Amino acid sequence: MAENIISLQGVTKEFTTKSGPVVALRDINLDIERGDSYGIIGLSGAGKSTLVRTINLLEEPTEGKVLFDGRVLTGLKSKELNLQRRKISMIFQQFNLLMQRDAVGNICFPLEIAGVPKAEAVAKAEELLKVVDLEERAHSYPSQLSGGQKQRVAIARALASDPEVILCDEATSALDPKTTRSILTLLRKINEERGITLVVITHEMGVIKQLCNKVAVIEGGEIVERGPVKEIFANPKTKAARKLFFPDAGEREMPHVRTAVKNRLRLAFNEQTAYKPIIANMILEIGEPVNMLYANMDALLDEQKGQMVIALSDDKEIAEKQKAYLMKEGVNFTEIPEDSDYYDYPVNGPEEEVSE
Amino acid sequence: MDAQTLLKLLGEGTVQTLIMTLVGTLVSYMIGLPVGVSLITSSPNGIRPMPVYNKVMGFIVNVIRSMPFLILMIAFMPYIRILIGTGIGTAATTAALILAAWPFVARMVEQSLLEVDPGVIEAAQAMGASNMQIIRKVLLLEARPSLLNGAAVATITILGYSAMAGTLGGGGLGDIAIRFGHYRFQPTVMWITIIVLVVLVQIMQEIGIRVAAKLDNRIN
Known part of the structure; x- marks a missing residue:
């Protein structure tokens, strides 16, 4: 049995809005094992984006605990939390690259934050550009890249800090089907060859089928069904699934x-x-x-x-x-x-x- | 007044105006830039919300901005005199300029930083960047073109303030326009100072636009 790399225990998230409190997540318990490619699927508004943001505490849970590699993240001081966050990378639907930096500059960014010397960071960035098959665009700026290329730069940036986990928040939802397939293939390779755990947020079943070994179905802020993708696909127990x-x-x-x-x-x-x-x-x-x-x-x-x-x-x-x-x-x-x-x-x- | 005297007068006036404008702008940015950044970071959606500070600082900025420059200058002149020993001349005018301009600069900076994509800030947070790193490496860098354009606008506004200050014995081109052009009925002097001011504004605006465009990596 592999150990749990991420564990959410009784996580509840409440937002206060003008029309009163809204519960986005209700008592979520979720264990993700090292090496998993864990899909979290739900329709929009189900709470999946909030859920993935509680893992690296971009959203602080109202109640409950978040564990990463056996360490409790909730309640950590920001300095310690920032150190842990370097092991949990994240990629986004809108890529979120720095517009004023070229591809290499973007990939160097997490290394700069961690205080890695510049020459070392640049060497690593160039090596990672090869991994994502984008060597020839090293000095292109995001405005000169296509959506798929931007996501490849974002993936290289995510890999730069040698993370143990990559959180993928609708990483292919802004891409066309062909680009989506190539990005999913790349992510799967990263999962299989580097053993990096993936947490994949999506509303598309195709993403789960191509990328994930396990899946949790989220609806109304609760996980209604979970398990190996094969089992749930063969025998979905809930209507939502x-x-x-x-x-x-x-x-x-x-x-x-x-x-x-x-x-x-x-x-x-x-x-x-x-x-x-x-x-x-x-x-x-x-x-x-x-x-x-x-x-x-x-x-x-x-x-x-x-x-x-x-x-x-x-x-x-x-x-x-x-x-x-x-x-x-x-x-x-x-x-x-x-x-x-x-x-x-x-x-x-x-x-x-x-x-x- | 012969041409040589006039030229000497205009030369001195231009230098005084430029010194007041540049020193005034520089010091206004030394105060306004951190304040503008803090207004963004302390806002409810900022990287470090501080509601009380945000409200209080926002209020101070609004109060000073709502005072017309000439009124502000007259109202504060006694205190400036206590502070720096004189109420007239370029030094006093520069002090008044800074007092009036830093809130304006703070709002300009705030507007520029608002343009930075919140997703990029979120990405930096997810990487474990500290708030200081986010300010230095994300906010100020991503907003650089807009900040530079804003700086050109701020410099021109401060140039305008400095000319106004001339009416109160502030020195510089405004002073010349009032003393010679208006009080001594020399319309030629008046129009020449206006032309010099127009040229200065054009140069500053051009520099601002060009530098901002050159340093913007979004357009290619």
Whole structure:
């Protein structure tokens, strides 16, 4: 077992606004292990940006403790806190580079703050520009760089202080899909090759799928579900998680998935079952067609995962045979009751915890 | 008055005006720059909120700024006389200039620093920068072009104040315009001093714009 590098214990954050106090985070308990690439996903306003800012105390929690590498950060004097912050880097949606400094100058900035001699800092900055594949832009200013290039400079700057953790606050949300992929690949490489723990804040499932091994789903300032990405993807227990993981299965796009058809099953395919023609074989063996209502395959890091909604035969006996066949093949499924929302029932049945 | 006397008069006046303006601006910045920075850092969203200080300093700045320069100068002249021993001439005028200009400078600085992206300040905080490092390496550096433009405006304003001070025996070009141009009915002298002032303002503004643009790395 790896040890926890970040641990939030009972963290609550309240903001005072003109219309009274607003609770942004409520009793958050979260452990992030060294080497994790931990995703925190939620819709806007869920509290995920506030959450990531409590880790380096840019937001001071109203209640609760923040631990970094076994050390309590909350309540530290600013001098000591600043020393700890040097081990926790951060990258941002809007890059937040110094406009008056070139790429090398920006990367040197955290080293300057730490009092590293200039020649040493410049040498390191140039080396890091190679890591982010931007050597030729060493003396370009941010105004001369594209969004993706700016984020690469920001990543190099984040690496400069040899951090143990990088907090990524919507780091790809301002970038186009192609640039997003290349930045995510770079971050994954940093996580795998340097063993730097990532905390990834996003509202996009794609980011979690490409980058993270674990995920926490945050809604209304609370973590409603958490665990390995593979498990949550295969079997999201809460409605919030299902909405985030399968946004396009919503009622607006596919009303038929929602209510119109009887005998619906929601299937989950894993690495073992995703590549087999299970549905086709079932139709051939039982001799009865099934109605396919929704299907989706996805790559999680390197594994295939699939989701499907089908409608079984109206004939009860045949439907039982179909279910038995799926069970034999190792496909997880849940029956979706008539007139109920696709999101309402997890794969292993409605008896498990369902949050509002 | 023959041309040579006039030229000598104008030369002396210009030098006096420039000395009053430059010394006045320099000292006003020595006071106004830290005050402007402190107004930003002590604001509710600043890096070190200090609500009481922010309110009090903001009030002092507003009170002095709301007094017209000539009134302020007349009102404070007795105290300036006690302080530096004289109520007329360039030294007294410079003291009055500083008194009137530092709050103006503080507000100019505050406005320039407001333009700095809060995200960049947040990034520096996340890196573990101290407040002093944020002021020196982020706020003042990122706002440099705007601060320089502001400095040109402040210098020109102070030049204008110094000319006004001439009406109260303050020395410099304003003094010449009043004494010769107005009291002795020599419109030529009046217009020549005006032209010299216009030229000075143009030069200062040009220098300000050029230096600011040269030191701004955002435009390329």
